[in-house]
Amino acid sequence: KQIILLPGDGVGKEIMESAKRVLNTISSEFGHSFTFHQHEIGGDAIDQSGTPLPEDTIKACQHADAILLGAVGGEKWDSLPAYLRPEKGLLGIRKTLGLFANLRPVKGFSPLLDASPLKEEVIKGSDILIIRELTGGLYFGKPSERREDGEVVVDTLYYQRNEMERIIDKAFQSAQLRNNHLTSVDKANVLESSRMWREIVDEKSKDYPDVTVEHLLVDAAAMKLITQPDQFDVLVTENLFGDILSDEASVLTGSLGMLPSASIRSDGVGLYEPVHGSAPDIAGKGIANPLGMILSAALMLRHSFGLEKEALEIEEAVSQCLEQGYHTPDLHMKGGQEVGTKEMTEMVIDNLT
Amino acid sequence: KQIILLPGDGVGKEIMESAKRVLNTISSEFGHSFTFHQHEIGGDAIDQSGTPLPEDTIKACQHADAILLGAVGGEKWDSLPAYLRPEKGLLGIRKTLGLFANLRPVKGFSPLLDASPLKEEVIKGSDILIIRELTGGLYFGKPSERREDGEVVVDTLYYQRNEMERIIDKAFQSAQLRNNHLTSVDKANVLESSRMWREIVDEKSKDYPDVTVEHLLVDAAAMKLITQPDQFDVLVTENLFGDILSDEASVLTGSLGMLPSASIRSDGVGLYEPVHGSAPDIAGKGIANPLGMILSAALMLRHSFGLEKEALEIEEAVSQCLEQGYHTPDLHMKGGQEVGTKEMTEMVIDNLT
Ligand SMILES: CC(C)[C@H](C(=O)O)[C@@H](O)C(=O)O
Ligand SMILES: CC(C)[C@H](C(=O)O)[C@@H](O)C(=O)O
Numbered sequence: 001k002q003i004i005l006l007p008g009d010g011v012g013k014e015i016m017e018s019a020k021r022v023l024n025t026i027s028s029e030f031g032h033s034f035t036f037h038q039h040e041i042g043g044d045a046i047d048q049s050g051t052p053l054p055e056d057t058i059k060a061c062q063h064a065d066a067i068l069l070g071a072v073g074g075e076k077w078d079s080l081p082a083y084l085r086p087e088k089g090l091l092g093i094r095k096t097l098g099l100f101a102n103l104r105p106v107k108g109f110s111p112l113l114d115a116s117p118l119k120e121e122v123i124k125g126s127d128i129l130i131i132r133e134l135t136g137g138l139y140f141g142k143p144s145e146r147r148e149d150g151e152v153v154v155d156t157l158y159y160q161r162n163e164m165e166r167i168i169d170k171a172f173q174s175a176q177l178r179n180n181h182l183t184s185v186d187k188a189n190v191l192e193s194s195r196m197w198r199e200i201v202d203e204k205s206k207d208y209p210d211v212t213v214e215h216l217l218v219d220a221a222a223m224k225l226i227t228q229p230d231q232f233d234v235l236v237t238e239n240l241f242g243d244i245l246s247d248e249a250s251v252l253t254g255s256l257g258m259l260p261s262a263s264i265r266s267d268g269v270g271l272y273e274p275v276h277g278s279a280p281d282i283a284g285k286g287i288a289n290p291l292g293m294i295l296s297a298a299l300m301l302r303h304s305f306g307l308e309k310e311a312l313e314i315e316e317a318v319s320q321c322l323e324q325g326y327h328t329p330d331l332h333m334k335g336g337q338e339v340g341t342k343e344m345t346e347m348v349i350d351n352l353t
Numbered sequence: 354k355q356i357i358l359l360p361g362d363g364v365g366k367e368i369m370e371s372a373k374r375v376l377n378t379i380s381s382e383f384g385h386s387f388t389f390h391q392h393e394i395g396g397d398a399i400d401q402s403g404t405p406l407p408e409d410t411i412k413a414c415q416h417a418d419a420i421l422l423g424a425v426g427g428e429k430w431d432s433l434p435a436y437l438r439p440e441k442g443l444l445g446i447r448k449t450l451g452l453f454a455n456l457r458p459v460k461g462f463s464p465l466l467d468a469s470p471l472k473e474e475v476i477k478g479s480d481i482l483i484i485r486e487l488t489g490g491l492y493f494g495k496p497s498e499r500r501e502d503g504e505v506v507v508d509t510l511y512y513q514r515n516e517m518e519r520i521i522d523k524a525f526q527s528a529q530l531r532n533n534h535l536t537s538v539d540k541a542n543v544l545e546s547s548r549m550w551r552e553i554v555d556e557k558s559k560d561y562p563d564v565t566v567e568h569l570l571v572d573a574a575a576m577k578l579i580t581q582p583d584q585f586d587v588l589v590t591e592n593l594f595g596d597i598l599s600d601e602a603s604v605l606t607g608s609l610g611m612l613p614s615a616s617i618r619s620d621g622v623g624l625y626e627p628v629h630g631s632a633p634d635i636a637g638k639g640i641a642n643p644l645g646m647i648l649s650a651a652l653m654l655r656h657s658f659g660l661e662k663e664a665l666e667i668e669e670a671v672s673q674c675l676e677q678g679y680h681t682p683d684l685h686m687k688g689g690q691e692v693g694t695k696e697m698t699e700m701v702i703d704n705l706t
Contacts, residue, residue: 087542117475117580138510144545150514153549157491157508187593189440192497196506219600226579227470227604240540244597247572251580 001034001305004064006057006093008042009086010278011288012070018290018345019068019297025349026301026310037064041093042072042086042278052089058096066304067093067271068297071278095135099263099271100163101170102132103299104246106229108253111322115254115332118226123252126229129174130249132242133167134263136160137193139239157193159238164200166266171236172208181233183214185221185241197238218245225249250275257289257330258318260296262303270304272296286340289328291318294348317351354387354658357417359410359446361395362439363631364641365423371643371698372421372650378702379654379663390417394446395425395439395631405442411449419657420446420624421650424631448488452616452624453516454523455485456652457599459582461606464675468607468685471579476605479582482527483602485595486520487616489513490546492592510546512591517553519619524589525561534586536567538574538594550591571598578602603628610642610683611671613649615656623657625649639693642681644671647701670704 003023007016020036027034039057046052052072061067072086082088093099106128108116116123141156168184175182184201186194198215205213216224218241224231225245229252237245250256257276264270274292282288295318302311325336326347339347356376360369373389380387392410399405405425414420425439435441446452459481461469469476494511521537528535537554539547551568558566569577571594577584578598582605590598603609610629617623627645635641648671655664678689679700692700 082542082548085542091543117471119470119472122470139543141507146545146549150549152514153512153546154494155510155544155546157510159506161504161506187596189435189438190444190492190593191508192499193506193508195435196499196503219596222575222597222601223604223609226601240543241597243540243572244575244594248575248579248601251576256576 001032001065002063003034003036004060004067005036005038006041006067007038007044007070008072008278009044009074010071010280010283012072012278014284014286014288014341015274015290015293016068016070018341019293021345022294022314022348022352023297025352026314029353030310032307041069041089043074043077045089046077046080046084046086052084052086053092058093061093061097064269066269066300068293068300069271069273070293071274071276073278074280076280091139093271094263095140097269097271098135098265100133100135101167101264102134102242102246103174103262103264103303104130104132104250104259104275106130106249106253106259109255109258109319109322111325111333111336112253112255112258112331114334116252117254118229118252122227123229126232126252128229128232128249129178129234130242130246131167131171131174131234131236132246133163133238136163137239157191159193159196161196161200164197165204168200168204168236171234172204172211175211175234176208179233180211181214182211183216183221183232183235185216185218185235185237185245187218188215189217193238221245222248225252255331257328258291258295260292260299262296262299264303268304270300272300286342287329288341289330290341290345294318294345313352314348317348320351321347354385354418355416356387356389357413357420358389358391359394359420360391360397360423361425361631362397362427363424363633363636365425365631367637367639367641367694368627368643368646369421369423371694372646374698375647375667375701375705376650378705379667382706383663385660394422394442396427396430398442399430399433399437399439405437405439406445411446414446414450417622419622419653421646421653422624422626423646424627424629426631427633429633444492446624447616448493450622450624451488451618453486453488454520454617455487455595455599456527456615456617456656457483457485457603457612457628459483459602459606459612462608462611462672462675464678464686464689465606465608465611465684467687469605470607471582471605475580476582479585479605481582481585481602482531482587483595483599484520484524484527484587484589485599486516486591489516490592510544512546512549514549514553517550518557521553521557521589524587525557525564528564528587529561532586533564534567535564536569536574536585536588538569538571538588538590538598540571541568542570546591574598575601578605608684610681611644611648613645613652615649615652617656621657623653625653639695640682641694642683643694643698647671647698666705667701670701673704674700
C-alpha cells in the first residue's frame, strides 16, 4: 500500500512522525507492507516551491492508495493573496482527487469528559458521525467575483444532483453500519439547493427502509448539537453547513486534539487528517497531541484499506493510554500524567504490542 | 406612537397580549401614548386570507413607528409550497421594510444559569450582542433555481457594498455603546463576499479607533461561542452565518424563552420579536413564557422610540421576577415557583409599578 505523507505546517511534522511509527508497528504485527512517500503542501510548500500545492504533490497523491495530512496554515502566510494561501493546497487536493465525503466522528473519551464545556449529563453518551459534502456548494461554485467596480460581490452555491445523491447514499450506508438514524441538515425554508437536497433525501430513504430520517434546519441543528448531542447518530449536510457544524461539534467533548477525520471517494482512496489545526505556537516543542493524527491513520486503515481489526486495535490502544492517565498538555485530566508527543506515541505503541 | 401588532401563530397571541399589557402600564406610568393595531401574518394569515403576508398588513407596517411580532410557523402549514409558507411572511416583511440590522442580545440571568447546557464556569459572565445582516446574502440573491431539467441547482450569495457598510457601521456603533470590542465573522479563506466584507471592516475600523476588531472564521466562531462565550462583546456577520450563530448562541444560557430580538433600519423603525418559535404544542394552554416578547417590547422602546429609561425599567422588572423565583414551565429553576403566562405578566407589571 502506497501512503503519501503530507506533514504540512506547524505541528504537522511531529504528529506525522507519530502516525508513521504507529503504522510501522501495525505492519510488523499484522504482516502488512506500507510504503511512505513524503511531499510538500500548504505554507511549507509555499516556502519551498512558491505554491501551496506543487505539481509533484498532486501527481504523487493521484497514484496513492491513501494520504495522511498533518495540518496546514499559520499566521506567517496570512497576508498572502488568496490563491497563494496554505488553505488553497487543502481545497485543491480535495477537489482534484474528488474526495467528496468528509467523515468526522465525534465521540467523547470518558477520562476526558471533564474537559468538556458542557455539563456531564448533557454530553454523556454522545457518539455522532458528521458527514459533510466536501467538493461542491459555495466552496467551488462560479461566479465568485466582484462586479460593477467592486460595488457588488457574488458567490455561488452550486450543486449537481449526482453530487448530492452520492453523499446522501454514503450517509444512509453509514447509518446502516451504526444506529440506523440519519439527520439531514439543510435550510429548505430559504434555499432552493436545500429543497432539492431534501427531496433527494426523501427519495433515497425508500432505498434504506431500515434507516429513520429526520430533517433539521441548519439553525435548529446548531442548537440541538449543544442541547441534545446524544440525540444524533449520523448527521449529513452540504459543504459549508458541514464546515460550521462539524467544527461546532468538535469542541463539545472538550478534546479537539483527539479528533480524526477522513475525506474519501467511492473507490476507497482517501485523505486523513486530524481536526485540529497547525498550532504554530507549540510547533517544534515536542508537546503536540499526536492522538488525532494517530486516530486518523486508524480511519485510513478502516476506510481505504478495509483493515477493520487493525483500526480497532489502534483505537483501543489510544483509549487505554487515556485510561492509564497519560495525556498531552492540551488535554485536561484530573490526576493524569502529562507527557509529550514522543512519550504519548510510545504509550500507544506499548499498548499495541 | 403607532405600534402594529402581528401576533402570528401558536403562542403568538398569548404572549402579544402580555406585551400589550406591559406597554400600557409603561404608557400610563410615564405619560406616553401608544396606539395598537393588530394585523395578520404567517399561518394565521394563510388561513384567513390565503397568503402569509397580506397587502393590508404590509401597508399598515409601512406606516408604523414600530412592529411587534409574536411568532410564525407550525407543522400545519409545513406541506404548503414554499411561496405560501408562514416564513415567507417574515422574510417578506423584513425585506419590504428594509429591516437590515438584526440585533440579538444573549445574556444569562443568574437565577437561570442552572439550566444552561454549559458548565457554570464557562457561561458565567457572558454578555454578547450578535448583529446579523438581515436583508441580503443567500436569502435574497438571484438566481436561486433549478437548471438543466433539475440536474443542477444554484443559489446566489449577493451583496452590495453599501449593504455591508451600513451593517458594519451599525456594529461599530453598537460596540462603542458597550465594551468597544467587535468580532467580525466571515469565511474569507473561501468566499469572495467574505473577503470584501473583511476589507470593509478593516477600512471602517479607522473611523472607530476606540473599537478593537477581531476577525474570526465562521467555523472558528462556532467553536469559540461554546468554549469561550465570555470573550465576545459585539459579533457582526452576514445573513446566513448570523442565522446559524445567533441560534447557536441562543441556547448557551439555557433560557431561550427569555431572549428578545430587534430588526431595525436606520430611521429607527423596527420589528421586535422573541427568539423562540410558535411552539404549537403548548399554544392556548396559558403556559407560554411571555418574557421574550416583553423584553422585545423593551428593545422597541429603546431602539425605535429612544425611551432608554422605560426600556431599562422593563428589563429590571423582568430580572426581579426571576430573582423572586417566578418562572414559566419552560425554565428550570431550582426551588422557584412555576406560574403561567398571565401570572408571569402580572408579576412583571407588579414590579413596574
Ligand atoms: C481551511 C479551510 C478552507 C477548511 C474548510 O473550510 O473546508 C477547513 O476549515 C476545514 O474544515 O477543513
Ligand atoms: C424562518 C426563517 C426563514 C428565519 C431565518 O432564517 O431568517 C428564522 O430562522 C430566523 O432566524 O428568524
